[in-house]
Amino acid sequence: MRTILVASSKGGVGKTTVATNLAAHYAVDGKRTVLVDADRQGSSLHWCQKRAGMDHAVLGVDGTRRDWRNKVPDDAQRVIIDGRAGAMADELTSFLDAVDVVVVPILPSTIDIEATVPFLDSLAQHPRVRKGKLHVGLVANRMKPWTNASQYTLDLLKAWPYPLVAQLRDTQAYVLLAGLGKGLYDYRSEQVRSHQADWAPLFKWLKRVA
Numbered sequence: 001m002r003t004i005l006v007a008s009s010k011g012g013v014g015k016t017t018v019a020t021n022l023a024a025h026y027a028v029d030g031k032r033t034v035l036v037d038a039d040r041q042g043s044s045l046h047w048c049q050k051r052a053g054m055d056h057a058v059l060g061v062d063g064t065r066r067d068w069r070n071k072v073p074d075d076a077q078r079v080i081i082d083g084r085a086g087a088m089a090d091e092l093t094s095f096l097d098a099v100d101v102v103v104v105p106i107l108p109s110t111i112d113i114e115a116t117v118p119f120l121d122s123l124a125q126h127p128r129v130r131k132g133k134l135h136v137g138l139v140a141n142r143m144k145p146w147t148n149a150s151q152y153t154l155d156l157l158k159a160w161p162y163p164l165v166a167q168l169r170d171t172q173a174y175v176l177l178a179g180l181g182k183g184l185y186d187y188r189s190e191q192v193r194s195h196q197a198d199w200a201p202l203f204k205w206l207k208r209v210a
């Protein structure tokens, strides 16, 4: 079983988008996949419900309950945890103690980056992160590569000790797919493939560290 935590103290940065697309990818890849929703808004659980009748279903588990672990089947191969907004690392301890890797989505604006610094600092304090046992990767989300803001973001992120493991473009495809209980990896069209290419470095990194 491999467990990936998608987390940020900020809301609206793409935690659910990243978590659901990761889950869809692994499910389409034939892995028994569980999506644990630790956010009270329950967006990931709703996504799992929409997907329930389809091929490559993903089992949704309510991660706000203390006993969430008991609901994860022993034979699960991939567990994705959609973290809740507002939580700093010390509030995520029960997750951080158990996961194999952490993915932190970040939006390309100075305000967003500045707001995320305390969260990343708090992650760095966690003993497993400090000892290099738990890898943290940054995902720049809603990128518009042609804009100064996106370029500036890349420069800022490069200065940090965590690797930038993917840049996901800003596209309505994510908004649309989320509402359908789908992910990019449920499709094979040429257009979707170019979006999937954004995820390739993230999957490569995940294979290497987790």
Ligand SMILES: Nc1ncnc2c1ncn2[C@@H]1O[C@H](COP(=O)(O)OP(=O)(O)O)[C@@H](O)[C@H]1O
Binding pocket: 010, 011, 012, 013, 014, 015, 016, 017, 018, 043, 085, 141, 142, 143, 168, 169, 170, 171, 172, 173, 174, 175, 176, 178
């Ligand atoms: N790369 C993207 N391009 C366009 N819209 C996006 C992208 N990533 C996320 N969104 C949209 O932004 C909103 C917030 O994203 P969400 O994944 O729900 O963030 P969080 O879970 O961190 O609160 C959602 O409406 C989502 O569809």
Ligand SMILES: [Mg+2]
Binding pocket: 015, 016, 017, 039, 043, 082
């Ligand atoms: Mg969310």
